[in-house]
Amino acid sequence: MITAKRMFQFRSAGGGAEIFNGGQLEGMERAAGTQEGEEGGEGKMRIEGLQAWYGKAEIIKGISLSVVKKKVTAIIGPSGCGKSTFIRCLNRMHEVVPKAYVAGKVFLDGVDIYDKKADPVRIRSRVGMVFQRPNPFPTMSIRENVLAGLRLNGTKVSRPNELVEQVLEQAALWGEVKDILNRSGASLSGGQQQRLCIARALALKPEILLMDEPCSALDPIATSRIEELIHSIGKICTIIIVTHNMQQAARVSHHTAFFYMGELVEHNDTDILFTKPSNQRTEDYITGRFG
Numbered sequence: 540m541i542t543a544k545r546m547f548q549f550r551s552a553g554g555g556a557e558i559f560n561g562g563q564l565e566g567m568e569r570a571a572g573t574q575e576g577e578e579g580g581e582g583k584m585r586i587e588g589l590q591a592w593y594g595k596a597e598i599i600k601g602i603s604l605s606v607v608k609k610k611v612t613a614i615i616g617p618s619g620c621g622k623s624t625f626i627r628c629l630n631r632m633h634e635v636v637p638k639a640y641v642a643g644k645v646f647l648d649g650v651d652i653y654d655k656k657a658d659p660v661r662i663r664s665r666v667g668m669v670f671q672r673p674n675p676f677p678t679m680s681i682r683e684n685v686l687a688g689l690r691l692n693g694t695k696v697s698r699p700n701e702l703v704e705q706v707l708e709q710a711a712l713w714g715e716v717k718d719i720l721n722r723s724g725a726s727l728s729g730g731q732q733q734r735l736c737i738a739r740a741l742a743l744k745p746e747i748l749l750m751d752e753p754c755s756a757l758d759p760i761a762t763s764r765i766e767e768l769i770h771s772i773g774k775i776c777t778i779i780i781v782t783h784n785m786q787q788a789a790r791v792s793h794h795t796a797f798f799y800m801g802e803l804v805e806h807n808d809t810d811i812l813f814t815k816p817s818n819q820r821t822e823d824y825i826t827g828r829f830g
């Protein structure tokens with residue numbers, strides 16, 4: 540994985556489900572780099588010719604991409620290029636917006652999530668999501684928040700206390716909340732609330748976790764805690780993270796995809812994309828010439 544320091548050196552030179560057990564990403568086996576980011580790693584999700592519209596406006600213009608199992612893929616690109624729209628297509632959330640449409644295929648373990656027989660509710664529990672602003676249910680306690688997704692899905696939990704402890708541990712929040720589980724989720728700090736939302740998503744044992752700028756509302760300390768968390772849960776679950784922060788993409792991801800105006804410009808191993816981009820537009824973006 541490229542370090543922020545190394546990336547800065549490059550930039551200043553002008554160059555261009557079972558969930559669990561924590562652990563550091565460093566030292567994990569890396570997938571060999573290819574444009575598709577797939578060689579040497581198993582494809583968990585394969586996106587083929589994905590298009591998305593809001594009304595008549597085509598926002599995602601035919602994107603194909605493979606996402607490697609149990610690796611972290613970062614999506615970067617200028618504001619408005621379609622990053623959030625794209626990831627919302629990966630768990631059938633886009634179609635919830637009125638007049639929003641999708642075409643193309645998204646294979647999860649080889650099965651198209653847009654197949655007529657696919658159940659969107661089941662897809663959304665297999666492919667969980669964490670948003671930019673922490674959104675715990677304000678009227679629910681910390682404990683109830685963790686169990687909320689399961690209850691909404693109608694899933695019976697045989698040992699809820701154990702599950703609550705397990706996922707709060709995984710979200711690196713247990714130590715801070717174990718004595719206040721009945722307090723409102725809204726009483727926590729922003730960073731704690733975001734970890735609570737991650738715990739709520741993990742309770743569903745997702746195979747893929749989509750994270751849409753999960754740190755943009757957080758201070759640097761809360762951000763670094765979430766990044767540590769990405770390192771540990773990235774070992775047990777595939778992560779796709781949208782970030783505006785290129786140092787963050789460099790720190791947390793194995794693969795990076797650069798989007799521009801609804802198209803995929805380049806997708807590669809993160810260290811290659813940030814040090815030897817093959818496309819001029821990628822180089823211009825990562826070296827701050829536009830954005």
Ligand SMILES: Nc1ncnc2c1ncn2[C@@H]1O[C@H](COP(=O)(O)OP(=O)(O)OP(=O)(O)O)[C@@H](O)[C@H]1O
Pocket residue numbers: 593598616617618619620621622623624625636
């Ligand atoms: N609900 C909506 N209805 C209509 N247009 C929308 C809607 N949501 C997004 N768009 C448009 O789709 C385009 C892509 O938006 P999107 O939020 O996916 O971009 P983004 O890359 O995530 O941007 P940012 O980095 O600012 O979050 C923008 O032009 C935006 O105005």
Ligand SMILES: [Mg+2]
Pocket residue numbers: 622623624751
């Ligand atoms: Mg966005």
